[in-house]
Amino acid sequence: MKELPDQLRDLDQKLRSVRFRARESFKPELLGRLHRGESPAHRSEILSWRRQLVAAAVAVLTGGAALGLAGLIPWRGSVVVNVDRCCYDLDGGGHADDGVLVLAERDSKVHRLRVYEDLDGSRSYTPGDIVRLDRGDEPALHGLAGDSIITIERCCLDFDGGGPDDDGLLVMGVPPDRVLMAAIYETGGGARKRDPVLAGWPLR
Numbered sequence: 001m002k003e004l005p006d007q008l009r010d011l012d013q014k015l016r017s018v019r020f021r022a023r024e025s026f027k028p029e030l031l032g033r034l035h036r037g038e039s040p041a042h043r044s045e046i047l048s049w050r051r052q053l054v055a056a057a058v059a060v061l062t063g064g065a066a067l068g069l070a071g072l073i074p075w076r077g078s079v080v081v082n083v084d085r086c087c088y089d090l091d092g093g094g095h096a097d098d099g100v101l102v103l104a105e106r107d108s109k110v111h112r113l114r115v116y117e118d119l120d121g122s123r124s125y126t127p128g129d130i131v132r133l134d135r136g137d138e139p140a141l142h143g144l145a146g147d148s149i150i151t152i153e154r155c156c157l158d159f160d161g162g163g164p165d166d167d168g169l170l171v172m173g174v175p176p177d178r179v180l181m182a183a184i185y186e187t188g189g190g191a192r193k194r195d196p197v198l199a200g201w202p203l204r
Contacts, residue, residue: 080105081161085169086123090115090182091132092150092175098132100159100169101125102184107162110204111137115171115179132179139183139203141172148174159184160204170203 086099097119103112115133116125133142155168172181183203 080111083159083161084124085157085159086118086125088152088154090152090154090169090171091117091173091177091179092152093177094175097121099123099125099129100182102159102161104160104184104204107160107186109137110160110184113182113184115182117177132173132177133182135182139181141181143178143180149180150175156187160186168201 080103083102083104084099085102087096088098088100089096090098090100097117099116099118101112101114101116102110104110113133113135114125114131117130117132118124119129120126135142149172152171152173153168154171156165157167157169158165159167159169166187168185168187170181170183170185171179173179185201185203187201
């Protein structure tokens with residue numbers, strides 16, 4: 001490798017000396033926000049939150065708490081997992097570049113569901129990706145678009161972290177890039193017995 005030019009040597013030494021150290025209160029603050037399902041209200045806050053999340057990930061790994069980063073977070077006595085599934089055409093744009101990020105109790109309640117577009121081709125959610133839909137505990141239709149609405153289904157995968165590939169994903173949107181509603185449902189026999197609605201597939 002060629003030697004660095006003199007004018008870059010000083011900059012190189014400064015960059016190599018940079019060390020990251022998060023304040024001690026940051027990790028509890030971040031986990032508290034995740035527990036409450038908080039979402040920043042403004043774009044500037046979203047960008048700041050994303051930067052903090054990346055910083056927290058580094059701090060958590062450095063501290064040896066990789067279990068929390070893997071998504072195993074206690075939620076009022078239950079175990080909550082983060083499930084990231086990619087890549088499909090979920091917005092009707094014609095390209096399999098969309099994913100779904102689900103925060104849920106294993107095989108049970110969904111606390112948050114996001115449909116995103118995988119802009120960087122990482123086949124997973126990263127801070128630079130576009131979120132097409134971000135919903136809370138309950139499925140809801142976000143906007144109306146008349147006859148141009150399409151329905152997309154993906155089955156069968158493990159969308160709720162329960163283990164078996166017994167879940168389906170239902171997405172309603174307007175091509176090429178609007179997502180109006182997204183929900184998961186269980187296709188197993190147990191789900192049919194619990195609720196006859198939608199041919200035994202209650203949306204979560």
